[in-house]
Amino acid sequence: MNTQLDTPVDDYFRSHLPNQTEAGGRKWLYPKATSGRYTNWRMIVSWVLLACLFAGPMIWVDGHPLFLFNVLERRFIFFGVTFWPQDFYLVAIGLITFIVFVSLFTVVFGRVFCGWACPQTIFMEMVFRKIESWIEGDYKARQRLDDAPWTTEKLLKKSAKHAIFFLISFLISNTFLAYLIGRDQLLAIIIDDPGNHLVGLFSILIFTGVFYLVFARLREIVCTTICPYGRxxxxxxxKNSLTVAYDYIRGEPRGKKVRGERGAGSLGQGVNAPPQALNPPPPALYPLPQAPRPAPKGDCIDCKLCVHVCPTGIDIRNGIQLECINCTACMDVCDEVMTKIDRPRGLIRIDSLNNIAQSVPFRVTGRIMAYSGVLLALLGLIGYLLASRPPLDLTVLRAPGQLYQHEAGQVISNLYSLEVINKTYKPMKLAIHASRADANLRFVQPLGTLEPGTLTKVMFFIDLPEQTITQNSTPLTLDVATNGEVLHNIETTFLGPVK
Structure with missing residues (x-):
């Protein structure tokens, strides 16, 4: 029998947000702190990710940062590999690959990224919320403090909390700035006179205010309303996705437990069954009238602790909801309750709807296989493009607005511009030669040595004897070599008169 269908369904949650009052205003949430195996693992994961976030711009490889997202100079570094605007196709393919990976991960594991790896959740639950609890007390003390009139104690606690919130937001802003401009540039700005960097200081204060607003006021609204991934x-x-789910078949109907009462959900006639249930008496000779027995209750005792610990304020017993971020806090607190009432843990667990309703275990569906196939293809494509990416990127163009010039000795010359990017971490000295033996290259500026990760622009002339020119546009090949090894063959054209 499906107990969920026999239980009245409260549809209030479908038309009202969990942080919404009856009048339509915002209801401030006071999540209860949790403890347990999942909370402990979340803390370990969070501190590792926070350490990686703050250490990322400080770690350098071969004289370059491990990560850099310099939008102004159009220079990006991922895991020590430099990408220039000419490599934007690699960045675009990488973003598509990341989106496909997130889609596959969500299809299989639901919104677990939000509860375990999202910076918003990590900072909110593992940093700002803990500071708030340290200063103002547990969830009941915080609620009493907010409802109380303004006193000296309340003013001091609120001032201390928001001052620390602002300082942490300022630290986060500077960390993100280090990802944009680099560690050395950030340290130079910090040491230098702030009056010389008013625009940068103003920008930092704006971002600090945004982070402060997010963690001090918006909070769960970012997850439930602003974030597009939640939508x-x-x-x-x-129904095959593994999410934080409530086993309604085992848990319903809800109700307080009486000592010695047997649950209907999972135990059956086991440890909690009365002795007469294990050894039933022989049948009576004559049937005796018996009082109707109440329907057995499920394992859920309706303590509502799963609601009290939820950072978005939902009741997981209503089913999968958009606001659930799979933080597993409700799983820890429910396991504690099940242990206390001598019931098996896992009333709220990571499971699929099909397994709960029909005992169908998780299986790899065609949808998962399709996402996996696309992801593997994109990873293979990125791997091939990265392996075959040339160390130099060269562009040769004829000077705009210029045709050809007559030089002494019946020589025709064309002016060209050369733009070259050294994508390696080693200096390189180039040599450029024309494939034609009668062609002569004259550089306006010396090409010199290309420094690692730099862009160089030079101008040069190509001279050809006038009597060898037989068409208006002559194809010409330029060989680019370093250490005697030809790296590139650049095709261009040479303009000249035809008699």
Whole structure:
């Protein structure tokens, strides 16, 4: 019997946000702190990710940062590999690959990224919320403090909390700035007179205010309303996805437990069954009238602790909801309750709807295989493009607005511009020669040595004897070599008169 269908369904949650009051205003949430195996693992993952975030711009490889997203100079570094505007196709393919990976991960594991790896959740739950609890007390003390009139104690606690919030937001802003301009440039700005960097200081204060607003006021609204990923998960999940789910078959009907009472959900006639249930008496000779027995209750005792610990304020017993970020806090607190009432843990667990309703275990569906195939193809493509990416990027163009010039000795010359990017971390000295033996190259500026990760522009002339020119546009090949090895063959054209 499906107990969920026999239980009245409260549809209030479908038309009202969990942080919404009856009048339509915002209801401030006070999540209860949790402990347990999942909370402990979340803390370990969070501190590792926070360490990686703050250490990222400080780690350098071969004289270059491990990560850099310099939008102004159009220079990006991922894991020590430099990407220039000419490599934007690699960045675009990488973003597509990341989106496909997130889609596959969501199809299989739901919105677990939001609860375990999202910077918003990590900072909110593992940094700002803990500071708030340290200063103002547990969730009940915070609620009492907010409802109380303004006193000296309340003013001091609120001032200290928001001052620390602002300082941490300022630190986060500087960390993100280090990812944009680099460690050395940030340190130079810090040491230098702030009056010389008013625009940068003003920008930092704006971003600090944004981070402060997010963690001090918006909080769960970012996850439930602003973040686009939360909206997309609804079209990615299906009944086979593994999400934080409530076993309604085992848990319903809800109700307080009486000592010695047997639950209907999972134990059956086991440890909690009365002795007469294990050894039933022989049948009576004559049937005796018996009082009707109440329907057995499920394992859920309706303590509502799963609601109290939820950072977005939902009731997971209502089913999968958009606001659920799969933080597993409800799983820890429910396991504690099940242990206390001598019931098996896992009333709220990571499971699929099909397994709960029909005992169908997780299986690899065609949708998962399709996402996996696309992801593997994109990873293979990125690997091939990175392996075959040339160390130099060269562009040769004829000078705009110029045709050809007559030089002494019946020589025709064309003016060209050369733009070359050294994508390696080693200096390189180039030599450029024309494939034709009668062609002569004259550089306006010396090409010199190309420094690692730099862009160089030079101008040069190509001279050809006038009697060898037989057409208006003559194809010409330039060989680019370093250490005697030809790296590139550049095709261009040479303009000249035809008699």
């Amino acid at each position: 997309l998960q609804g079209v990615m999940l299906d």
